[in-house]
Amino acid sequence: MEAHGAGDSAEFSIGIFAWPGILQETLSTKRFGSDGKRFEHLAFLNLAQNVVCLVWSYIMIKLWSSSSGGGAPWWTFWSAGITNTILVQPWVLAKSSKMIPVMLMGTLVYGIRYTFPEYMCTFLVAGGVSAFALMKTSSKTISKLAHPNAPLGYGLCFLNLAFDGFTNATQDSITARYPKTSAWDIMLGMNLWGTIYNMIYMFGWPHGSGFEAVQFCKQHPEAAWDILLYCLCGAVGQNFIFLTISRFGSLANTTITTTRKFVSIVVSSLLSGNPLSPKQWGCVLMVFSGLSYQIYLKWKKLQRLQKKKKT
Secondary structure (H helix, E strand, O other): OHHHHHHHHHHHHHHHHHHHHHHHHHHHHOEEOOOOEEOOOOOHHHHHHHHHHHHHHHHHHHHHOOOOOOOOOHHHHHHHHHHHHOOOOOOHHHHOOOHHHHHHHHHHHHOOOOOHHHHHHHHHHHHHHHHHHHHHOOHHHHHHHHOOOHHHHHHHHHHHHHHHHHHHHHHHHHHHHOOOOOHHHHHHHHHHHHHHHHHHHHHHOOOOOHHHHHHHHHHOHHHHHHHHHHHHHHHHHHHHHHHHHHHHOHHHHHHHHHHHHHHHHHHHHHHOOOOOOHHHHHHHHHHHHHHHHHHHHHHHHHHHHHHHHHO
């Protein structure tokens, strides 16, 4: 990839992460075959991606992981697999604050300790992104959350954040207990349980639509190829996610993903000719102040570790 230059590398990266969204949109809107039918079983995509990523992680473990073992057993991921599978569809504003529940769940459930500066950095980033998202979100969109049942709408948002926080905190706890756990061990464990739970939901649950989805793919092979390509792109994306979690922790991964979405919104606004208001620039300043301070803290920690090694 290096031989193609920075422009080609960036184009390749954008393509990889954009394709799943493009393919999902295609699968939900495209009409397949001469009968012009749409693929209406989008929940089946979760199961398909779990199966493909499970196979992918197993192959990667066999190819790249050390033979000495010592990684986390597959059964340790059962609880994180549950919460990850039943996560409700997130609201953008609520999702932008997910770093906070990740820290809270880690502290409350697993006793993970964070310093005050780490909490401050998180609140700066999460607060800035949330405020910016609130300014960018129309009142019509916000009203959808409270209609027709406001307590249910906000309750589902809270449930999503709680499950997300528990999932990430559990992954951190597992990697702390089993230091030799690789990114593909986590990927395998999460997708194994995701496959089990989604199989029950799609084929064992009353009125499950799994058989209908399989039948549709048999009748429309083009849809099956689109699903496979969607799953392969997802597998590539999961590699980056779990490599970050295994090396730097869930909080770092959450910060990266949240910041990436935030930067995308800001750049998109500027390129589309929509100038940011002073309040929105204040949110941008909050986010990058938090990120800069976080980088400084990590640099100071690295300096202390190097001094200890020298002494």
